[in-house]
Amino acid sequence: xxxxxxxxxxxxxxxxxxxxxxxxxxxxxxxxxxxxxxxxxxxxxxxxxxxxxxxxxxxxxxxxxxxxxxxxxxxxxxxxxxxxxxxxxxxxxxxxxxxxxxxxxxxxxxxxxxxxxxxxxxxxxxxxxxxxxxxxxxxxxxxxxxxxxxxxxxxxxxxxxxxxxxxxxxxxxxxxxxxxxxxxxxxxxxxxxxxxxxxxxxxxxxxxxxxxxxxxxxxxxxxxxxxxxxxxxxxxxxxxxxxxxxxxxxxxxxxxxxxxxxxxxxxxxxxxxxxxxxxxxxxxxxxxxxxxxxxxxxxxxxxxxxxxxxxxxxxxxxxxxxxxxxxxxxxxxxxxxxxxxxxxxxxxxxxxxxxxxxxxxxxxxxxxxxxxxxxxxxxxxxxxxxxxxxxxxxxxxxxxxxxxxxxxxxxxxxxxxxxxxxxxxxxxxxxxxxxxxxxxxxxx
Numbered sequence: 205x206x207x208x209x210x211x212x213x214x215x216x217x218x219x220x221x222x223x224x225x226x227x228x229x230x231x232x233x234x235x236x237x238x239x240x241x242x243x244x245x246x247x248x249x250x251x252x253x254x255x256x257x258x259x260x261x262x263x264x265x266x267x268x269x270x271x272x273x274x275x276x277x278x279x280x281x282x283x284x285x286x287x288x289x290x291x292x293x294x295x296x297x298x299x300x301x302x303x304x305x306x307x308x309x310x311x312x313x314x315x316x317x318x319x320x321x322x323x324x325x326x327x328x329x330x331x332x333x334x335x336x337x338x339x340x341x342x343x344x345x346x347x348x349x350x351x352x353x354x355x356x357x358x359x360x361x362x363x364x365x366x367x368x369x370x371x372x373x374x375x376x377x378x379x380x381x382x383x384x385x386x387x388x389x390x391x392x393x394x395x396x397x398x399x400x401x402x403x404x405x406x407x408x409x410x411x412x413x414x415x416x417x418x419x420x421x422x423x424x425x426x427x428x429x430x431x432x433x434x435x436x437x438x439x440x441x442x443x444x445x446x447x448x449x450x451x452x453x454x455x456x457x458x459x460x461x462x463x464x465x466x467x468x469x470x471x472x473x474x475x476x477x478x479x480x481x482x483x484x485x486x487x488x489x490x491x492x493x494x495x496x497x498x499x500x501x502x503x504x505x506x507x508x509x510x511x512x513x514x515x516x517x518x519x520x521x522x523x524x525x526x527x528x529x530x531x532x533x534x535x536x537x538x539x540x541x542x543x544x545x546x547x548x549x550x551x552x553x554x555x556x557x558x559x560x561x562x563x564x565x566x567x568x569x570x571x572x573x574x575x576x577x578x579x580x581x582x583x584x585x586x587x588x589x590x591x592x593x594x595x596x597x598x599x600x601x602x603x604x605x606x607x608x609x610x611x612x613x614x615x616x617x618x619x620x621x622x623x624x625x626x627x628x629x630x631x632x633x634x635x636x637x638x639x640x641x642x643x644x645x646x647x648x
Contacts, residue, residue, distance in 0.1 A: 225569075248584040251577035252593045259559035261523050263542065265551050266298050268305045272548035276533045277319030277328060280369060283539050285342070287328055288552055289316025295330055297342070300542075300554065307344055311352075312336065318365035320374070322386065327353065331362040331376060339386070356389050358382070364405045370412040373429075377402035377417050383429060395427055397434040404446050410454035418444040422644070424459060426471060437647040438474045440467070446490050450514070452497030458514070460488035464610070466502055467642060468514060476640040481512045483519045485606035490534045494557070501543050501557075503531030506603055509545050509555070522597050523555050 219225075234240070269290045277287035286298045293312040296305050312332025321328045321342070330338050338352040360379040367374040372386040379401055382391040399419040408414040413429045422443045426436045442462040450456035456478075458468045466481035466488055486506035493500055493514075500512045507528055510519035529549040536543055536557070543555045556563070562570070584590050599607075625633040 244580060245584060245587070247577075248580040248587075248590055249593075251580055252590050255560045255577075255581075256593060256596070257560075258562075261521070261556045261559035262525065263554040263556060263563075264303050265553050266300075266303055266305070267551060268296060268308075269294065269550045269552075272532065272550060273546035273552060274315050274532055275317065275319050276535045276544060276546050276552070277321060278535050278538065279325045279342070280321050280323075280538075281325045283537060285325070286535075286544065286552075287319045287321070288546060289319050289330060289332075290550075291315045291548075293332060293334075295319065295340075298552070300537075303554075307350070309340065309350055311338060311340075317363050318376075320365050320367040322367050322374070323369060323372070327386075329365055329367060329374060331365045333361075335360070335362060337362065337365065337376065337384070354387070354389075356384070361401070363401070363403050366405045366407045366415065368407050368412055369409065375405050375407060375415055377405035381405060381415075381417055381425075381427065381434075393429070395434055397425055397437055399423065399425070404444075406447050406449060406457075408449045408454055409451045410449070414454070416447050416449075416457060418447050418459065424469075435648070436471075436474065438469075438643060439645040439647075441642050441644055445488065448491045448493050448500070450493055450497045451495055456497075456514075458491055458493070458500055460491040460502055461642075462487045463642070464488065464504075465642075466491055466500065466512070468500075474646050475643065476637070477642065478639070479515060480517060480638060480642075481510075481519070482517055483510050483512075483522070483607075484508070485603055485610060489531055492534050492536045494536045495538050495540050499536075499557075501534050501536050503534040503545055503547075505530045506606070507531065507547075507600065508603060509534060509543065511543070511557070521559055522599060523559075524600055524603075525553070527551070528553065 271290045271292035275289045279285035295309045295311040297307040314333030318331045337356040362378045364377045381395040383393040401420045402417045404418040423439045444459040446460045455471045467477040468479040484504040490503040509523040511521045533546040
């Protein structure tokens with residue numbers, strides 16, 4: 205007679221240690237899980253609440269400057285190196301992991317207007333109000349004094365600098381847009397399009413021959429170094445303070461404007477902005493892209509930083525502290541984890557790009573849990589309760605009141621325009637989208 209006995213292997217259900225986790229077989233038949241959607245929704249609500257609880261973006265500050273900070277410069281290769289220039293002409297190099305100043309240079313007489321690293325970062329250039337361009341070694345030579353490698357005296361005022369990372373050329377702006385070559389004391393080219401002065405210049409990180417400037421006549425001018433002169437000029441309603449190119453799309457750039465907004469443009473069609481980023485309640489001073497090209501950080505005179513997705517109108521996060529004053533410059537670290545801001549109360553602040561992200565090493569279980577929660581939030585992001593929790597931010601009182609006032613003004617303008625259109629002959633009051641309203645003229 206055969207006897208069948210039910211047996212279980214202890215290796216399948218017993219753990220060698222308490223931390224061992226065995227894979228539990230699961231039947232994915234939806235008929236066996238009638239409340240799966242409800243359970244996932246509850247988990248998504250808990251995930252978004254935990255995200256807001258753990259949202260502590262401030263990492264630390266870099267103290268040492270004796271005057272307001274005017275400009276920041278990122279090292280193209282080293283994540284730990286940062287350069288900063290102040291209103292008193294001092295340039296400092298910082299070690300970000302230790303939050304300490306490793307070098308201090310009395311570089312210029314007056315405000316430091318621009319800092320940029322050359323090529324792989326072995327040298328960096330600075331410009332100031334004293335009409336000089338100075339080049340420095342990034343590493344301090346141990347056998348000599350801290351003196352510049354070369355000093356170039358310009359005939360015109362200089363307000364900005366941008367280095368071409370693929371060759372030994374750089375561009376400066378001021379009364380003219382000038383192209384220079386390292387080691388030469390005279391500019392190799394001068395580019396002008398009937399503008400009084402230029403306040404910012406930026407080389408395209410993808411297309412090495414393309415650069416753009418922001419001018420005092422509210423225009424943005426595009427240049428191609430292969431062409432004899434400027435290529436295109438676009439005039440906005442108000443002046444742009446800074447410009448940043450998308451590092452992943454050579455044809456996309458974003459400008460920080462005086463009308464409290466940021467505008468993203470496509471160089472292939474400049475007759476309308478592809479996106480308008482709103483939220484600031486004062487002039488936007490600085491802008492920078494994340495290395496992935498998917499997000500933008502901006503700093504404003506309203507004493508706040510905002511982080512935008514490049515394809516969305518509203519910011520996903522806003523950073524502020526009680527002591528932080530007007531933002532003068534912002535930068536996004538090349539590892540996509542940190543945002544750096546400089547303000548005119550002599551502090552450089554380091555922030556997490558994702559406010560609730562855990563710093564340090566994560567275990568595999570933590571990574572799986574984090575990815576699962578992120579997937580849940582993407583799945584249920586349009587649900588009212590989750591959207592309300594995810595969007596809620598505590599902002600300073602002056603920002604809150606100004607936002608409410610601007611919203612009322614914008615609503616009145618819309619009502620006035622719709623009434624004018626309703627009581628006029630058809631076609632006499634055309635509807636113009638906001639993406640085209642801010643552009644006054646495009647010249648080629």
